[in-house]
Amino acid sequence: MQYAGTRLEPGVVKERENTRAGSVDFPFAALTLLLLTIGVVMVLSASYARAYYSAATGHNAAYYFLRQLGFAAAGTAAMLVLSRLPMAFYRRMSFPLMALSVALLAAVPFIGAAEGGARRWIDLGFTTFQPSEIAKAAVILYFSALICRFRAAMRTFRYGIAPFAGILALIVGLLVLEPHFSAAVIILAIGGAMLFLGGARLYWFIGVGVLGLAGLGVVMTFFPYASGRVATWLDPFANTSGDGYQIVQSLYSIGSGGLFGLGLGRGRQTYMYLPEEHNDFIFAVVCEELGFAGAAAILLLFAALIVRGYWLAMHMDDRYSFLVTAGITTLLAIQVILNVAVVTNLVPCTGISLPFFSYGGTALMLQLAEMGIVLSASRSARL
16 A cells, blocks of 8 residues: 655655644544534433433433533543644654553453453543553554564564564453453454555465454353354344343334434433443434434445545655554544444444444543544645
């Protein structure tokens, strides 16, 4: 894969950077803020019944909405600040961020908060966060720095595969201990995407694919949690009051929306029928309330954001900005595709949030921070 500006001399690049300060890509920023606004509104529509019913929220129907709105405002501010920092800063900070993410993942089994049979969160008092979200960004930033460092040696096993495989094995191993298989799959996917962008030989991906299938067999054999998810995926209606309850209610939500939906705030499944209606399964609420037309419009906005991200990557002046922009865009695409696939039962149910829509303060802030990094890189795009 080639990007614009590969033949520019370093001095030319530096001169262009000095004359371009303050200019970010407006279409990318506008699409991000538009999706964020729609997402916050959908959190209110999806969560008010549960918030009103729950004593933990003080029976405040706007509880989840107000918290999400606050995190959205803080995340937008962080996005603007991070968009002002040069890409050289992110390159310098890539290794410390990777070290921090590994340390936090290693601490989760000891100090993490348990929920639903898994220990994936660290409690900050006012909120919780998953260190796996930091690990996703760290993989992109640090792998980009290593790829730029190794350059042509990326086609060898010693430099193009071994160090990256070791890092991925460490992170995935820590995630399996939680267990958090969905995050492990995403990190493996984004790691593979970064190696592909970096120029690793294609036959290494065949070997990794074979190892991945073998690993899947091991997980299915020794982790009943995972094999149960697959059985439910194959036939969710076999136990509609048990393991299949969530996906069945999600399908009811999608089917009842019709072409134009029941109307914003008029979804019936939000009245304590659909679990995680304001979180991982918020797209089912979108389908019920806005219908096929509204859901398709939102997916088109995501598609436009992803295409714009790749377009920016292809027009970068330097390789590090290209790799980071393409990596973050790929991460966004993976999460959107997998979340929609889970909600529609195209893949087994996993805990994957929909960017900018699913309730979760720290995850939302990290997603907006990643958008800020893309906007920072967009300053070096030859638009």
